[in-house]
Amino acid sequence: MYNSIDVPLFITIEKEALFNVKRILEKANLFINNPVIVTDKGKSYDYAKIVGKRLKIKNDRFIFVSDNTYEEVKRVERFARSLKSDFIIGIGGGKSLDIGKFACYRYGGYFLSIPTLPSHDGIASPVASIMIDGKRMSVGASMPVGIIVDIDVIKSAPKRFLYSGIMDIVSNISAINDWELAYRKGYEIKYNGFSKAIAFSAAESVLNYEDKNIYKEEFIKILLNSLVLSGIAMEIAGSSRPASGAEHNFSHAYDLLYPDNQFLHGEKVGAGHLLVSFLRDKNEYKKIFSCFKSFEILEELKNIFHDEDKIFESLKKAKDLRKDRYSFLNEIPFDERIFRSVVKKVKKDIFSF
Numbered sequence: 001m002y003n004s005i006d007v008p009l010f011i012t013i014e015k016e017a018l019f020n021v022k023r024i025l026e027k028a029n030l031f032i033n034n035p036v037i038v039t040d041k042g043k044s045y046d047y048a049k050i051v052g053k054r055l056k057i058k059n060d061r062f063i064f065v066s067d068n069t070y071e072e073v074k075r076v077e078r079f080a081r082s083l084k085s086d087f088i089i090g091i092g093g094g095k096s097l098d099i100g101k102f103a104c105y106r107y108g109g110y111f112l113s114i115p116t117l118p119s120h121d122g123i124a125s126p127v128a129s130i131m132i133d134g135k136r137m138s139v140g141a142s143m144p145v146g147i148i149v150d151i152d153v154i155k156s157a158p159k160r161f162l163y164s165g166i167m168d169i170v171s172n173i174s175a176i177n178d179w180e181l182a183y184r185k186g187y188e189i190k191y192n193g194f195s196k197a198i199a200f201s202a203a204e205s206v207l208n209y210e211d212k213n214i215y216k217e218e219f220i221k222i223l224l225n226s227l228v229l230s231g232i233a234m235e236i237a238g239s240s241r242p243a244s245g246a247e248h249n250f251s252h253a254y255d256l257l258y259p260d261n262q263f264l265h266g267e268k269v270g271a272g273h274l275l276v277s278f279l280r281d282k283n284e285y286k287k288i289f290s291c292f293k294s295f296e297i298l299e300e301l302k303n304i305f306h307d308e309d310k311i312f313e314s315l316k317k318a319k320d321l322r323k324d325r326y327s328f329l330n331e332i333p334f335d336e337r338i339f340r341s342v343v344k345k346v347k348k349d350i351f352s353f
């Protein structure tokens, strides 16, 4: 059996990386001739301007995206094609990277990822989250050739975005449980122990990090490395299985039911992880809860748990959301009384801190 795996050539996480982008690319033996920059009109544009200046990329090679829509992907693809670009450089939080790597996948160019927020594991994953016909879909995308992270940029991100990244990476513990379960029961054909080991270690290194000061340089490196490793685990698995199980189904259900919600991906995933682990394994629940507590994430989670009904409805919907993604929630019958009491208990735990 042959499995083709695409992994990035390099990952650089350092202070003032944006100002040193030229040196970083040269050191990696990467010579970009004809790039375009995908970014947004927010704060990322300031960062993109630094990169543009250092690499002598003119302003007319910048394209600004506003939403993760298929139309935007096609617009970026047309732009890159018309300029015969060899590289698409994505600079931003979620949407610029999602659109950039999906456009690259369709176009056939190379992708360079410069994340400005540490809020999810899509920084270097072969999956992009795109709205197609009004529905949020996970689609196949290009793995980046390289990833450049500027520690100073991450340090200026509000803590909520770091919390989101922590919860997204820790959720691998839940996803792996579901992957193993689905494989054992014959609902999943593909299972890869190497991918599991990477996804698991990535989660554990954040989970077990002693000093909970999230803005410490050492922790930022651990978090970013882990988020990238999670993406590589997905590439090896050939699916998002090692990083997406019932807790991600909960997040997708929440988005489907309440599409205008303003919660971050990791916040919905973290909420889902607490609920699912409460039902599945109290030890896992305790471990996750104490991790969130020590990182002082519980205060943030109070916002999403405030509306108990929305949490309950999403948990109910998560059960049958993806038929192709068998999880622990498929193992248990729906019982309104039990589901409501789980929501109440988890909420009570969160609000008692």
Ligand SMILES: [Zn+2]
Pocket: 120, 121, 168, 243, 248, 265, 269
């Ligand atoms: Zn995720």
